[in-house]
Structure formats: structure tokens, C-alpha cells
Amino acid sequence: MKFKTTPYHHDLLKDTDRLAVFYEAIEQYDSSTDLAYDLGCGSGILSYFLSSKFKEVISIEADFKAFKCAKENLSDFENVHVINGDVLEHDFTKKADLIVCEMLDTALIDEEEIPVLNYAREFLNEDGRIIPQGIINTVELVNMQRHHIHWDEGAKYDALSDEEVYSQFDFLDDINPDFTADFKLRANKDGLLNGLKITTYTKLDDDIIAGPLPMLNPPLLVPLEERQVMVNDFIHVQIKYSMGKGIESVKTQYL
Ligand SMILES: C[S@@+](CC[C@H](N)C(=O)[O-])C[C@H]1O[C@@H](n2cnc3c(N)ncnc32)[C@H](O)[C@@H]1O
Incomplete structure (x- = not known):
């Protein structure tokens, strides 16, 4: 099947590993499930995967050009309804069995995954699921x-410590977008410390975890005030950001 896309959504389609993990997670549904929402459907590729598994798929996209592509791409599928609009203003009328929301980026800082899920989660049935299920962040x-x-x-960049988990989220939980973490990392060599590398792992479901991919959460490098460190020094750092407010919201300091 040939998909019409915008240049950005074309890059998303070219990341076939990204598509494969979503496909695998959606494929596990049996083909008679009632309703799925695809929030931020882009070109409609994930709605296409959902169309054979759900009796009804409601796909919402804010970008008008992407919406037009999705509408055309999915026009042969009578069970898929593509809507142009902001999810945060959408008047949901039905509860779904599944929400798919791929508004992911590293640590969820730059895209609206968390505000959108905090708004849409109440339109999920009690035993409903979200794909992805959550994320794990390391530093x-x-x-x-x-x-x-x-x-x-x-x-x-040159790593000066091991990689450690500093936060994880389950998307079924209500999540405060204003995030603060304090952590202590041990330097594993001498060197000039001037940054943090943040890596996000995406939990599609209990069994599928995706590491960073070209279009799915490439690691983020965040500056820190320069400091000479020696092997075995413990470095105590605080990071703050607001999920959905952009990378300008990231602040770091030594404690
Ligand atoms: C990373 S892209 C994913 C597109 C598609 N689901 C895919 O997997 O190829 C995220 C999409 O969400 C849309 N989006 C972001 N915030 C939105 C919002 N508040 N309401 C509706 N769409 C939104 C963007 O325009 C973009 O097309």
C-alpha cells in the first residue's frame, strides 16, 4: 500500500524499526475488539495497523496536511474515521479499549504525549490499554x-559514568508534567564534565521495549556547568523540565 505523507511523516515511515515495534504491539489484539483511538495519527500508518483489529478506529491529527494525507490513505477503510483537530480540544464521546499515542520524544519533553494522555485517559475503558505502555529514562x-x-x-561526546535509570512512567497513571529528579552518579574516569546524556527506552507493552531509534527518542545531550571530575567522584545533579513544554524548559544544577 502506498502512503501519501508530508516530508516529516515520510521520515517517520522510513524508520522501519519504529513501525515494527508498534506493529508487533498492535498485532497482539484479536480482530473483534471494539474501539481504538490513534492520537496524533500523522500519515495514518498506525491506524492502518489498527484497522484490521478493531471494529472502529478514531484517528485525530492536528496538522492539516498530515490529516489530508491520512484521510486519503485510509479512505478504503470504512471502520476508520480521521478527524482534523487538537486532541486537547476534542470532545470524546465514547470510551475506547485502546489508545495509541505516538507523540514520543526523548524524556517526553518536546512533544505533547503527557498533556494529551492526561486529557484522553478518562476515555479509556476500565481494562483498556495504552500503546506505548510507558517509558524508562536513563542518564x-x-x-x-x-x-x-x-x-x-x-x-x-565521551561518557564519564555508567548509565543509570532516573525515572520511569506507566502511561495508565496520571502524570505530573512538571518533572524534577535529583541523582548521584559516580565518575568512572577523570575528565571534564560538561553535560548529561538522557536516553529514553519505550515500553510498547510488557514484552516489547524499544531503544533509541532515528525517529523514536534519539538521546538528548544537556549542558551542565563545566567541572573537572576524578574517577570515583560522586556527582550530585538536579534536572528539571516540563513535559510537553519543549527543550527550553530543561534546567540543570549541581546539588
Ligand atoms: C511523532 S508523530 C507520529 C505520527 C504517526 N502516529 C506515526 O506514528 O507515524 C506525532 C503526531 O502527533 C501530532 N500531534 C501532536 N500534538 C497533537 C495534538 N495535541 N493533537 C493532535 N495531533 C497532535 C503531530 O502533528 C504529529 O503528526
């Missing part, structure tokens, strides 16, 4: 070459 001390916040797309 490492690094020396990085670029001194501004950026995603690791071939950027150079």
Missing part, C-alpha cells in the same frame, strides 16, 4: 563537544 555524565542542548545525531 550518564558526559563530556560533550557542542555546548547547547541537542539530540545525539552523530554528535560527539
Whole structure:
């Protein structure tokens, strides 16, 4: 099947590992489940996967060009209804068995996954599920070459600690978007510390966990005030950000 897309949604389609983990998670549903929402449906690719498993699929997309593509791509599927609008203003009238929401980015800082799920979660049946099910965030001390916040797309950095989990979320829980974490990391070599590397692992369901992929949560490099560290030093750091408010909301400090 040929999909019409915008350039951004085309890049999302080219990340076939990203599609594969969503496909696998959706494939586990039996084909007579009632209703699924696909929130932020983009080109409609995940709605296409859902169409053979659910009696009804309601797909919502804010971007008008992407919505037009999804509407056309899915026009042969009578059980899929594509709506142009902001999920946060959508008047939901029915409870669903599944919410699929791929508004993911590293630590969920730059996209609206958390505000959208906090709003839409009440339109899920009691035993309903969300795909993805949640995320796990890890952090490492690094020396990085670029001194501004950026995603690791071939950027150079040198790790100065092991990778440790600093937060995890289950999307069925109500989640406070204003996030603060304090953590202590042990330097595993001498070096000039000037950043943190944040990595997000996506739990599609109990069995499928995706690591960073080109279009699914590439690691984020966050500057820290420069400090010379020695092997075995414990470095106590605080990070704050607001999930859904963008990378400008990220603040770090030593404690
Ligand atoms: C990462 S893309 C995923 C697109 C598609 N689900 C896929 O997997 O290829 C996220 C999509 O969510 C849409 N989006 C973001 N915030 C939204 C909102 N509040 N309401 C509706 N759509 C939104 C964006 O326009 C974008 O198309």
C-alpha cells in the first residue's frame, strides 16, 4: 500500500524499526475488539495497523496536511474515521479499549504525549490499554563537544559514568508534567564534565521495549556547568523540565 505523507511523516515511515515495534504491539489484539483511538495519527500508518483489529478506529491529527494525507490513505477503510483537530480540544464521546499515542520524544519533553494522555485517559475503558505502555529514562555524565542542548545525531561526546535509570512512567497513571529528579552518579574516569546524556527506552507493552531509534527518542545531550571530575567522584545533579513544554524548559544544577 502506498502512503501519501508530508516530508516529516515520510521520515517517520522510513524508520522501519519504529513501525515494527508498534506493529508487533498492535498485532497482539484479536480482530473483534471494539474501539481504538490513534492520537496524533500523522500519515495514518498506525491506524492502518489498527484497522484490521478493531471494529472502529478514531484517528485525530492536528496538522492539516498530515490529516489530508491520512484521510486519503485510509479512505478504503470504512471502520476508520480521521478527524482534523487538537486532541486537547476534542470532545470524546465514547470510551475506547485502546489508545495509541505516538507523540514520543526523548524524556517526553518536546512533544505533547503527557498533556494529551492526561486529557484522553478518562476515555479509556476500565481494562483498556495504552500503546506505548510507558517509558524508562536513563542518564550518564558526559563530556560533550557542542555546548547547547541537542539530540545525539552523530554528535560527539565521551561518557564519564555508567548509565543509570532516573525515572520511569506507566502511561495508565496520571502524570505530573512538571518533572524534577535529583541523582548521584559516580565518575568512572577523570575528565571534564560538561553535560548529561538522557536516553529514553519505550515500553510498547510488557514484552516489547524499544531503544533509541532515528525517529523514536534519539538521546538528548544537556549542558551542565563545566567541572573537572576524578574517577570515583560522586556527582550530585538536579534536572528539571516540563513535559510537553519543549527543550527550553530543561534546567540543570549541581546539588
Ligand atoms: C511523532 S508523530 C507520529 C505520527 C504517526 N502516529 C506515526 O506514528 O507515524 C506525532 C503526531 O502527533 C501530532 N500531534 C501532536 N500534538 C497533537 C495534538 N495535541 N493533537 C493532535 N495531533 C497532535 C503531530 O502533528 C504529529 O503528526
